[in-house]
Amino acid sequence: MQPLDIKVVEQALHWCDEGHDFWFCTVVSTFGSSPRAPGSWLIARQDGAHYGSLSGGCVEEDFLARLQDNTFKGRINRIRYGAPDGPNNPRVTLPCGGVLDVLIEHWPASSASREHFLALQSALSGDGPIARVVSLETGDIHLEPESELGARVTEETDRARLRLRVGPVSRLVIAGLSPVATACASFAHSLGFEVIVCDPRPEEVRHFNLADVTLQQELPSVFIAREGCHRATAVVALTHDPRIDDTAMMEAVKTDAFYIGVMGSMKTSEKRRERLVRIGGLTEQQIRRIHMPVGLNIGSKTPAEIALAVMADIIRVRQGISRQQL
Numbered sequence: 001m002q003p004l005d006i007k008v009v010e011q012a013l014h015w016c017d018e019g020h021d022f023w024f025c026t027v028v029s030t031f032g033s034s035p036r037a038p039g040s041w042l043i044a045r046q047d048g049a050h051y052g053s054l055s056g057g058c059v060e061e062d063f064l065a066r067l068q069d070n071t072f073k074g075r076i077n078r079i080r081y082g083a084p085d086g087p088n089n090p091r092v093t094l095p096c097g098g099v100l101d102v103l104i105e106h107w108p109a110s111s112a113s114r115e116h117f118l119a120l121q122s123a124l125s126g127d128g129p130i131a132r133v134v135s136l137e138t139g140d141i142h143l144e145p146e147s148e149l150g151a152r153v154t155e156e157t158d159r160a161r162l163r164l165r166v167g168p169v170s171r172l173v174i175a176g177l178s179p180v181a182t183a184c185a186s187f188a189h190s191l192g193f194e195v196i197v198c199d200p201r202p203e204e205v206r207h208f209n210l211a212d213v214t215l216q217q218e219l220p221s222v223f224i225a226r227e228g229c230h231r232a233t234a235v236v237a238l239t240h241d242p243r244i245d246d247t248a249m250m251e252a253v254k255t256d257a258f259y260i261g262v263m264g265s266m267k268t269s270e271k272r273r274e275r276l277v278r279i280g281g282l283t284e285q286q287i288r289r290i291h292m293p294v295g296l297n298i299g300s301k302t303p304a305e306i307a308l309a310v311m312a313d314i315i316r317v318r319q320g321i322s323r324q325q326l
Contacts (some may be wrong), residue, residue: 003194003212008041008052009120011318012107016114020045023067024105026164027054028153031099039152039164046070048161054080055100056072063102075139077104103134104161105141119143120166126230129167136160168232169194170318174187175220175248176239180263183307184238185213191311193234198223199244221247229255234314236294237262238306246275254287259317261294261310269293296326 015022027040044050048064051082059081066072082099107113112235123130129146137160146165154163172188174181177199188195199205200221205217216223220237224231235252236259237245245262249272252260264272276282276290295309296316316326 003192004052005041005098005166006121006124006169006194008043009117009124011043012098012117013114013121015043015045016107016109016117019109021106021108023072024107025052025063026103026105026153027100028103028155028162029101031082031101037152054102057104059100067153072104072106075106075141076134076136078136079104080084082224103164105134116141116143121253122163123166124169126168126171127231129165132162132164132166134162134164138150143305168230171196171233172314173198173220173224173233173235173252175235175237176241177201177208178239178309179303180306181238182208182210183304184236184310185210186313187307190212191315198248199239205273218243219247221251224248224251224255229257231256233257234259234318235261235311236314238294238310240264240268242272242275246272246280249276249290250280250282253282253289259291259314260289261291261313263294263306263310265293296323308324 001116010023012024012226023044025042025044027038029038040054042050042052042054042060044064044067046067048068050060050064055064062081075198078101080099080101112188119130131144131146132141133144146167152165154165156163170192171194172185172197174185174197177197181197185195185197189210189212196216197208197213198216198218200217200219202217205215208215214266224235229252233255235248235255235257237248239245240263249260249262262269273287276287291313295306295311296313298305298309298312300306300309316323
């Protein structure tokens, strides 16, 4: 999930509180080239106000026009863009040549709607994954707990229903500021991560001003110990300062973070490994969770190159790809 998903759900809650009905759209499937993946969201009001995206701009204009023309009737509708012979097709051709299957749900401004989207907000914040189960026959929509996220959208054709999974937004916690950390924060944000940078040093945080990146002026270890890390979190330490890097690692291994890494040469990493065992009391199992050195070995030299290697390795692990498969 991406930070944009949080904004969409927040908008739904805001419109509920203001008394506005709204239409909540989900990309169910894509065929061929498509700018938005299954599970992507857009929320809209009949007056054209909207947030989120279905296609990066290819079909939104047509969808909003049809919405204002009262095209969509009942609780749920389904529309396919880019397939000339498909059912309910608005005959809009996607410039990328793909096909986009979209589920459209009508939600009234009610306490039940607010309760539903509060549950989505909790799941996105890391309280545990859930599934939105949509009956294509009755329009009934209810929530079920999920033990595994898997694909964001699963269609159960035998039961005529969709299972739409909602889980934590991918998060990157960066321990300490440095040129590499700044580049890494920028890359991560562009990749759809929620980015949190922690550094207690006034001289370092004074000039940090990346938009949409949260800055916590405190020790990363303190932040991690207090807030924890859900299983969609990556933690990287990129300062070369053991007081920041080592203590962040000591706390990160106690969490559910799916990726933990720290910058340094092989020689530096070996010394850190010894310190983490001797001073931090880490077990061999905990040590194995830490990527030391962090990132893929692509011959990186500059801060941007190192940040690219770090983010590439994080994406690799998130996607379940081993180094041997590269």
